[in-house]
Amino acid sequence: MASDIWAGGDAYEAYVGRWSRVVAAEFVRGLGGERWLDVGCGTGALSAAVSDGWVVGADRSEAFVRRNPRRTVVSDGIALPFRNGTFDVVISGLALNFMPDPVQGVREMARVADGVVAAYVWDYAEGMQLMRHFWDAVDDPGQDEAARFPICHPDALAEAWRAAGLEDVTTGRIEIPTVFADFDDYWRPFLGGAGAAPGYLLSLPPEKQTELRERVRSGLPEGEIRLTARAWTVRGRKKV
Structure with a gap:
């Protein structure tokens, strides 16, 4: 299995960071507090x-932490300092799905919380169309x-939140448009x-990359490509 690469902040921004910003703005509505921790920031x-x-x-x-303008620390989500x-x-x-043990990650988030614990993940199975x-x-x-990250489903998220001892657990969805000028804009x-x-x-040899590119192209329209991105959300509250 190819390793996921998480070193380039600019490359990540072009890939999904820009779409995440739109989801994030809606996600934080209704979450209030003075002291916040963003895990996997x-x-x-x-x-x-x-x-x-x-x-x-x-x-x-470390590459992402250096790019983040907020106060940051280098830390794995399953052992927060x-x-x-x-x-x-x-x-x-x-x-959450990129943690080696997502359920333990939720427990750690609950441990350091004194109020709300909330997260969102892409709907890899259907809704993250790009x-x-x-x-x-x-x-x-x-x-x-979709196969690698079973945590990315509302039922699995709710189960992990309740297993961490959180109460008033709710799940939801956020869906946004992702529009590309043409296939090259989509593929870049x-x-x-x-x-x-x-x-x-990038783990494939050049000829296989080209073959995959053409297979993806055949499933998309010519000209402007209008897709949607769906994220699943979950939130719960620490027991008082």
């Missing part, structure tokens, strides 16, 4: 959506993010190497 799309309060970001990628109950709100955007067109053209189904971000699909593409 990446380049800062979710942190930047927090308009009030003090935000700390944690990410295992903070005391119990440090933050009013603990959030995570598009990172990725769905790519994986549908791949010969190896074991590489598909996959060449950056940041993320599961781009990482897989």
